[in-house]
Amino acid sequence: MSPSIQAKRFMAGLFPLAGVVALLPLVVTNPYYLGVLNLTALHVLAVTGLNLLIGFAGQISLGHAAFFGLGAYVSGILSAGYGLPPLLSLPIAVGFVCLVALVIGVPVLRLSGNYLVMATLGFNIIVTVLLVQMEDVTGGSSGYFGIPPLSLGGLALDTDLKFYWLAWGLALLGLVPARNLAHSHVGRGLRALHDSPQAALACGVPVASYKIRIFVLSAGYAAVAGALYAHYFGIVTPKTFDIFKSVELVTMCLVGGMGSLWGGLFGAAFLTPLPQLLHVFQEYQDLIFGGVLLLLLMFLPQGLVGRLEESLVRRGFGGIRPPLEETRGSE
Amino acid sequence: MSALLDVRGLSISFGGVAALDSVDFAAEAGKITALIGPNGAGKTTLINCVSGFAQPDQGQAGFGGCALLGLPAHRIMGLGLARTFQHLRMFNRMNVLENVMVGLHGRMRRGFLAAMLRFPVLRREERALAEKAMAVLAEVGLARAAGKPAGALPYGDQKRLALARALVSDPKMILLDEPVAGLNPAETRVMADLILKVRDRGVGLVLVEHDMSLVMRVSDTVVALCSGRTIASGTPAEVQRHPEVVAAYLGGGEEFGLCA
Amino acid sequence: MPSGSALLQYAISGLTTGAVYALVALGYNLVYNATRVVNFAQGDFLSLGGLIMYSLLAAAGLPLVPALLLALAGAALAGAAVERLCLRPAKSREIMVLIFITVAASILLRGGMKHLWGKQALALPPWSHEVPLKVAGAAFTPQNLWVVGVTLLAILALSLFFGRTTVGKAMRAMAANPRAAALMGIDTRGLATLSFALAGGLGALAGVLITPITSLSYDVGLLMGLKGFAAAVLGGYGCFVGAVAGGLGLGLMESLGAGLLSSAYKDVIAFVVLLAVLFLRPQGLFGSKEGQR
Numbered sequence: 001m002s003p004s005i006q007a008k009r010f011m012a013g014l015f016p017l018a019g020v021v022a023l024l025p026l027v028v029t030n031p032y033y034l035g036v037l038n039l040t041a042l043h044v045l046a047v048t049g050l051n052l053l054i055g056f057a058g059q060i061s062l063g064h065a066a067f068f069g070l071g072a073y074v075s076g077i078l079s080a081g082y083g084l085p086p087l088l089s090l091p092i093a094v095g096f097v098c099l100v101a102l103v104i105g106v107p108v109l110r111l112s113g114n115y116l117v118m119a120t121l122g123f124n125i126i127v128t129v130l131l132v133q134m135e136d137v138t139g140g141s142s143g144y145f146g147i148p149p150l151s152l153g154g155l156a157l158d159t160d161l162k163f164y165w166l167a168w169g170l171a172l173l174g175l176v177p178a179r180n181l182a183h184s185h186v187g188r189g190l191r192a193l194h195d196s197p198q199a200a201l202a203c204g205v206p207v208a209s210y211k212i213r214i215f216v217l218s219a220g221y222a223a224v225a226g227a228l229y230a231h232y233f234g235i236v237t238p239k240t241f242d243i244f245k246s247v248e249l250v251t252m253c254l255v256g257g258m259g260s261l262w263g264g265l266f267g268a269a270f271l272t273p274l275p276q277l278l279h280v281f282q283e284y285q286d287l288i289f290g291g292v293l294l295l296l297l298m299f300l301p302q303g304l305v306g307r308l309e310e311s312l313v314r315r316g317f318g319g320i321r322p323p324l325e326e327t328r329g330s331e
Numbered sequence: 332m333s334a335l336l337d338v339r340g341l342s343i344s345f346g347g348v349a350a351l352d353s354v355d356f357a358a359e360a361g362k363i364t365a366l367i368g369p370n371g372a373g374k375t376t377l378i379n380c381v382s383g384f385a386q387p388d389q390g391q392a393g394f395g396g397c398a399l400l401g402l403p404a405h406r407i408m409g410l411g412l413a414r415t416f417q418h419l420r421m422f423n424r425m426n427v428l429e430n431v432m433v434g435l436h437g438r439m440r441r442g443f444l445a446a447m448l449r450f451p452v453l454r455r456e457e458r459a460l461a462e463k464a465m466a467v468l469a470e471v472g473l474a475r476a477a478g479k480p481a482g483a484l485p486y487g488d489q490k491r492l493a494l495a496r497a498l499v500s501d502p503k504m505i506l507l508d509e510p511v512a513g514l515n516p517a518e519t520r521v522m523a524d525l526i527l528k529v530r531d532r533g534v535g536l537v538l539v540e541h542d543m544s545l546v547m548r549v550s551d552t553v554v555a556l557c558s559g560r561t562i563a564s565g566t567p568a569e570v571q572r573h574p575e576v577v578a579a580y581l582g583g584g585e586e587f588g589l590c591a
Numbered sequence: 592m593p594s595g596s597a598l599l600q601y602a603i604s605g606l607t608t609g610a611v612y613a614l615v616a617l618g619y620n621l622v623y624n625a626t627r628v629v630n631f632a633q634g635d636f637l638s639l640g641g642l643i644m645y646s647l648l649a650a651a652g653l654p655l656v657p658a659l660l661l662a663l664a665g666a667a668l669a670g671a672a673v674e675r676l677c678l679r680p681a682k683s684r685e686i687m688v689l690i691f692i693t694v695a696a697s698i699l700l701r702g703g704m705k706h707l708w709g710k711q712a713l714a715l716p717p718w719s720h721e722v723p724l725k726v727a728g729a730a731f732t733p734q735n736l737w738v739v740g741v742t743l744l745a746i747l748a749l750s751l752f753f754g755r756t757t758v759g760k761a762m763r764a765m766a767a768n769p770r771a772a773a774l775m776g777i778d779t780r781g782l783a784t785l786s787f788a789l790a791g792g793l794g795a796l797a798g799v800l801i802t803p804i805t806s807l808s809y810d811v812g813l814l815m816g817l818k819g820f821a822a823a824v825l826g827g828y829g830c831f832v833g834a835v836a837g838g839l840g841l842g843l844m845e846s847l848g849a850g851l852l853s854s855a856y857k858d859v860i861a862f863v864v865l866l867a868v869l870f871l872r873p874q875g876l877f878g879s880k881e882g883q884r
């Protein structure tokens with residue numbers, strides 16, 4: 001299948017989705033549910049980047065909540081503490097996080113397997129402790145308050161609905177460069193180094209630098225999501241960005257379908273509201289959440305979207321996945 | 332005139348054990364240079380050193396006048412020196428065509444930003460890449476498998492796919508690490524014909540092989556390695572008659588036995 | 592400059608937690624060597640062991656030793672269940688998916704424990720009297736001795752198991768080369784279950800040893816589990832000696848870091864050192880580099 005057909009298919013999926021996103025606020029008017037939807041959009045952004053790293057390049061990071069959190073804290077502190085307009089503090093925060101990711105990524109990405117998992121996990125733990133301990137700057141464990149909302153040319157995005165348009169707009173927009181990358185020679189190089197770093201090198205893929213670039217890029221996505229988070233909720237706490245958040249983000253990739261950008265979207269859209277929905281079960285909430293997750297991973301390892309696509313293909317419809325999944329079943 | 336690939340005094344040791352001990356090796360453009368020797372002789376290590384996968388302790392390696400040692404592996408292929416692996420190392424999650432397209436990665440000049448923004452020039456390049464890859468697949472007889480997952484191909488086809496992946500970048504020389512190991516006689520014949528065809532195009536080949544009848548048939552020069560040292564080099568007939576090489580054959584079977 | 596007795600004090604508490612990390616790390620390694628999976632439920636075995644022990648002692652009124660053995664058996668059963676009920680029936684063999692199945696199992700286990708034992712902190716009595724002992728100005732409790740002593744015994748038992756018994760040797764063969772082991776007729780599936788059971792037992796042992804000192808709740812194993820993972824990585828993942836050295840090293844580092852530098856930053860110190868070690872030796876202290884051919 002030629003790349004341009006793939007591109008058209010992706011766009012064919014994007015437009016209906018944008019339609020759904022546009023219509024949802026007509027149905028969902030309760031601010032609490034809008035809030036959940038907004039959080040979902042931020043997760044979609046973070047997961048899109050993470051998916052490029054994990055699903056395509058095969059580099060596991062259990063530290064992305066740290067980038068998410070750093071983005072949130074830096075943009076929050078710069079705007080609330082130093083009076084920078086959020087529109088300026090946000091890109092600065094993203095740039096800062098990318099720099100941190102670069103500095104961390106150069107040594108860390110030499111590691112593989114469990115060592116990489118541990119190193120990223122360790123990085124996240126360090127960041128969480130620092131956020132708690134550097135009380136003067138970060139407000140400590142009770143968090144940092146009073147972060148102003150984003151405003152675009154005088155229009156403050158201070159309601160759930162206004163933020164909804166921005167968050168989902170960016171979440172969907174963020175899919176486009178990710179998709180472009182996935183379908184390009186760079187995406188192919190990333191998948192190649194996932195399967196065999198040696199063979200990728202022998203083919204001229206600059207493996208080390210690709211790993212670092214995709215790590216930085218994915219950290220950037222997380223930072224954008226984090227900064228938006230800070231300006232939406234107005235408060236950030238260290239607990240929001242601990243290793244469990246990292247695990248949650250990776251789980252979203254997996255449950256949706258690793259290496260499928262749509263999958264990441266659906267994983268986030270499924271797992272973000274799930275705990276809220278399970279609230280009615282009260283003390284059984286964790287049990288049910290763990291159980292659902294377990295069953296999904298056990299019996300739908302290709303993810304929700306992967307499963308959906310397999311049945312679509314079987315019925316003669318085209319796929320909506322990048323080429324990675326078209327060659328699945330080869331392991 | 333010096334050879335295209337010129338290796339002098341290459342030494343490397345792993346944990347105190349010398350895998351290569353001051354090895355000289357040369358391979359010319361448009362010729363097949365076989366590298367033979369028992370298992371553990373250091374053949375793969377020599378290829379690894381030359382292709383940037385291992386850093387030798389001592390020695391020099393030049394390719395067309397360019398110093399190879401110290402260059403990162405992905406740059407070396409850009410100089411026109413490609414390689415295959417003893418163990419296939421296919422990109423199993425990709426289809427056959429994409430595997431070959433990765434072989435052209437070194438040609439692509441644009442990076443992440445251009446790819447994310449989907450520069451129009453990339454679309455053209457991508458199309459050209461696919462066409463070139465298809466042509467090479469046709470050459471190795473895998474055109475019909477282009478859309479299949481690489482891992483699903485039979486072993487023999489994967490060996491040819493590995494050759495295609497190295498061949499697609501129009502290298503000046505290919506280092507082939509045991510290209511017919513595990514192939515049946517018919518597949519071996521096909522591979523041998525392919526190798527000769529590539530040679531006739533002016534591409535130099537370094538052929539690491541245990542299949543002596545193939546080596547004797549196709550090689551222009553044979554170098555015999557044993558315990559990290561060159562024990563003989565010359566025409567196939569000369570090397571075959573060399574006393575140390577003869578001694579290295581135990582029972583005179585298909586393969587080398589232990590070193591003398 | 593801290594006094595000698597203070598240093599000794601830090602060393603004692605470091606060795607105690609370090610011993611626990613070592614036990615947890617050994618559990619990680621057992622599972623990894625048999626299945627290549629990082630078992631993120633490892634820390635929950637620690638909580639589970641402590642909680643079962645608590646119920647048997649407090650509610651059922653059992654004496655120490657039977658309660659201890661039953662607690663280990665219970666956690667071993669839970670470990671075996673994770674392998675048999677969660678990992679083995681899973682449709683995918685991809686390591687990434689299997690690892691996150693253990694994450695889900697961990698959430699499930701924690702949910703179950705929270706449901707059964709509640710959220711509040713429980714107090715597990717120490718194994719013997721609580722009168723502190725004093726040596727060279729440093730105070731420690733008999734429980735410190737229990738932790739270190741029993742850990743040493745467990746390590747000895749494990750090394751005898753791997754060195755002398757057929758099953759232990761089979762497990763080593765499987766760790767070195769699973770495919771060859773399977774071809775030689777070794778029951779790799781059975782050993783996978785066994786390794787999870789042993790890991791469960793080791794985790795529980797760590798739990799019943801340390802929770803009288805720390806405290807006991809359904810999620811006490813979470814952080815301990817992560818530290819054990821860090822210890823395994825520090826020593827070289829999958830390496831027996833590495834787990835012990837990594838555990839003790841991490842425990843000492845933490846306690847000395849907390850005592851000499853800053854207790855608030857003790858985790859930072861431990862993980863920064865861990866990262867530094869990994870940067871210098873990407874395969875861990877005792878791990879061997881996988882050669883590329």
Ligand SMILES: Nc1ncnc2c1ncn2[C@@H]1O[C@H](COP(=O)(O)OP(=O)(O)O)[C@@H](O)[C@H]1O
Binds near residue numbers: 349369884
């Ligand atoms: N990465 C490595 N680490 C340790 N030893 C190695 C490594 N690569 C090769 N060797 C050793 O070097 C020697 C030569 O190996 P190799 O080049 O693979 O032999 P051949 O390809 O001729 O069979 C062998 O003894 C092998 O064990």
Ligand SMILES: [Mg+2]
Binds near residue numbers: 374375
């Ligand atoms: Mg070899």
